[in-house]
Amino acid sequence: MKIFTNIKELREDLDRARAAGHSVGLVPTMGALHEGHGSLIRAACAENGYVVVSNFVNPTQFAPTEDLDAYPRSLEADCRLAKEIGAQAVFAPEVQEMYPEGDSTWVEVTGHLTGILCGRTRPTHFRGVTTVVAKLFNIVGPCRAYFGQKDGQQAQVIRRMINDLFMPVELRIMPLIRESDGLAMSSRNAYLSSEERQAALVLSRTLNEAQKMMEGGQLDKAAIVDFITDSIKAGALGSLDYAEIYQFPDLSEMGATLSGQVFIGLAVKFGGARLIDNVVVDLAP
Ligand code: AMP
Numbered sequence: 001m002k003i004f005t006n007i008k009e010l011r012e013d014l015d016r017a018r019a020a021g022h023s024v025g026l027v028p029t030m031g032a033l034h035e036g037h038g039s040l041i042r043a044a045c046a047e048n049g050y051v052v053v054s055n056f057v058n059p060t061q062f063a064p065t066e067d068l069d070a071y072p073r074s075l076e077a078d079c080r081l082a083k084e085i086g087a088q089a090v091f092a093p094e095v096q097e098m099y100p101e102g103d104s105t106w107v108e109v110t111g112h113l114t115g116i117l118c119g120r121t122r123p124t125h126f127r128g129v130t131t132v133v134a135k136l137f138n139i140v141g142p143c144r145a146y147f148g149q150k151d152g153q154q155a156q157v158i159r160r161m162i163n164d165l166f167m168p169v170e171l172r173i174m175p176l177i178r179e180s181d182g183l184a185m186s187s188r189n190a191y192l193s194s195e196e197r198q199a200a201l202v203l204s205r206t207l208n209e210a211q212k213m214m215e216g217g218q219l220d221k222a223a224i225v226d227f228i229t230d231s232i233k234a235g236a237l238g239s240l241d242y243a244e245i246y247q248f249p250d251l252s253e254m255g256a257t258l259s260g261q262v263f264i265g266l267a268v269k270f271g272g273a274r275l276i277d278n279v280v281v282d283l284a285p
Contacts (some may be wrong), residue, residue, distance in 0.1 A: 001083040003090045007139050010052065010091050014141060017088070022049025024143040026169075028136050031055040031092075032072040032187035033081050036177040040146040043174050045086040048144060053082045054136055055092040060103050061128030067272065072190045091139075098135060107134040109160045113251055117153045117265045118276065121241050129154060130161050142168035150176045150184055152263060152278045156251050176278070178204065184277045191273035195237065202235035203266055203277040210264060211281045219258040219283070221245055232268055241267035241274060248280045260284055 004010040014024060025044030029037050037053075044051040055078055062068040079090050107130045113119075114126040137145065147155045155173045162169050177185050182204035183197070192200060209231065210224050218224065228243040247254050248263035262281045267274060 001079070001087055001089060003079055003092060005091075005093050005097065007093065007097060010089065010139065011141075013089060014050070014052070017050035018141075020049075024048055024140060025051040026136065026140045026143045026145045027051065027053045027087075028133055028145065028147070029053060029055055029078075030057045030071065030187065031078050032074050032190065033078045034185045034187065036148055036150055036185035038081060038085060039177050040148060040174050041082055041085045041087055043172065044144065044146045047172075050089070051087040052089040052091055052140060053078075053087050055090055056098060056132070058098075058128060058132040059095055060099070060131055061125050063122060063124055066122075067188075067191075070191070070272070072187055098132065103131070105131070107131045107161065107165075109157050109164070112253075113153075113157055113160055116246065116251065117242060117244050118267065119153070121267070126154070126157050130157060133158055134161065134165075134167075137162075137167055137169050144170045144172055146172045146174060148174050148176060149278070149280075150186070151276070152176075152280075153251060153265065156249060182208070184275070186275060188273050188275060192270060196270040196273070199235055199237035200268075200270055200275055202232060202238060203268055203275060206231040206235075207264060207266060207277060207279040211279055214258060214262065214281050214283060221254060221256050221258055224258065224264070228264070228266065232266075235268075238268040238270050238275075241269055258283060 025048030027040045027044050057071050059068055075092055082090050106127055108127045109130055119126055159171055162171055183200055206228050210228055225243055232240045243266050245254050246263045248261040265278045267276045
């Protein structure tokens, strides 16, 4: 497996792979890889002859008050994992390579989709995400790109960008991978103390219970949001950032009575760690 830090060299390798008849799979990550990332790389390897895993902690998607400097970094272990799974390349550029003249050109999905959920409390976050992902798509060229439902809103924002800008990318959204006790895998779980790690189970447990209530006939949106809010508050250590409900997959507004495919998104802060989780409940008859 090759490790590139340089755009030109990666592109030359991609040209050779395409000339040899391989399709290209791209797995964008910020590193500190875990099995959630592993599942994306595995899916990419099953469907493409050449898989590149990008590994870049993108500064423009962090607000000045957020955890950019503290974000976990483990490039060597990440490369080992990508190689073990079967990727052909890791692309791990420096900030200077990705933003050679600063961050003056932005790619931004505006409106409802980036104003809700994480967009409400992190108003500049998705602009950073779409900008860096657009750069990666331009570097890699036509490909299949793999994203996780763990970041369900992000996946829909990327879908909008691809569709609106006619990008030659086939988006593949893969299932959310959890630890055996239900906690959604995340690089940010590394921030948690053992007490917080235990308390963080409140996210998946609450979503699970909300799903059961809905499947049992509780279709009042406000009642479900109240239940989630109370359940997180009862968890003591965590403070609720948001609990919101939308139509899946496009995250359009949901009426007061839940119906169809329902997306519940949740963000909870534990000390310096902000954890997100979500579930999709299918109420279609
Ligand atoms: P990140 O490195 O956290 O920016 O994530 C890179 C990609 O991996 C994104 O598309 C995430 O949605 C995906 N991902 C992260 N955690 C998980 C998980 N637990 N299950 C599935 N995909 C994940």
